Amino acid sequence: xQTVTQSQPEMxxxxxxxxxxxxxxxxxxxxxxxxxxxxxxxxxxILVIRQEAYKQQNATENRFSVxxxxxxxxxxxxxxxxxxxxxxxxxxxxxxxxxxxxxxxxGTRLTIIP
Amino acid sequence: xxxxxxTPRYLIKTRGQQVTxxxxxxxxxxxxxxxxxxxxxxxxxxxxxxxxxxxxxGNFPGRFSGRQFSNSRSEMNVSTxxxxxxxxxxxxxxxxxxxxxxxxxxxxxxxLSVL
Numbered sequence: 619x620q621t622v623t624q625s626q627p628e629m630x631x632x633x634x635x636x637x638x639x640x641x642x643x644x645x646x647x648x649x650x651x652x653x654x655x656x657x658x659x660x661x662x663x664i665l666v667i668r669q670e671a672y673k674q675q676n677a678t679e680n681r682f683s684v685x686x687x688x689x690x691x692x693x694x695x696x697x698x699x700x701x702x703x704x705x706x707x708x709x710x711x712x713x714x715x716x717x718x719x720x721x722x723x724x725g726t727r728l729t730i731i732p
Numbered sequence: 733x734x735x736x737x738x739t740p741r742y743l744i745k746t747r748g749q750q751v752t753x754x755x756x757x758x759x760x761x762x763x764x765x766x767x768x769x770x771x772x773x774x775x776x777x778x779x780x781x782x783x784x785x786x787x788x789x790g791n792f793p794g795r796f797s798g799r800q801f802s803n804s805r806s807e808m809n810v811s812t813x814x815x816x817x818x819x820x821x822x823x824x825x826x827x828x829x830x831x832x833x834x835x836x837x838x839x840x841x842x843x844l845s846v847l
Binding site for chain 1: 835
């Protein structure tokens, strides 16, 4: 079974600074997807970024980028120029077509300090 | 395009009752998944439907069931409610083809409280 581990329950960063959230996963499959979702206090789960395992290039979405290390099974999220609106729970998630389900980590609560 | 719509947003039930939650996916999406979120267990997969067929089921008791209709709308039902069923229930839909395939888009959730 696949597992996803987020070892940082809480993180904080000064506004406008850069922060990196860590995620590791375990799988025996070669074809899968990795995601970062954010869940603000409104509870709506919002997609931040997606990485396909077969792509070597790290995904980027504006201020959000990932460091995908397939051999090490590591998938970290870097948030540049942090903004107050980035405050949320961030979940790392794994998906494979064979299971048709997302497996989530336990989440990292990110606080932005003004 | 409208997003994933879940109704109701809040529910209060008592032990032993049953409850039905509804989910309308994004137009054109044929896959609908359900997740339970609790402070203790985190986010756990309940089941996934595609074209009215359940393709995968999580490790939940038989009291939890679901179905999908021909218009891709989905419902989940919990019978004989227990206190531990209190949770946020999230529904997600995804496209079955195209560049956004396998991206799950979530609704705002239904907060169920069992008293």
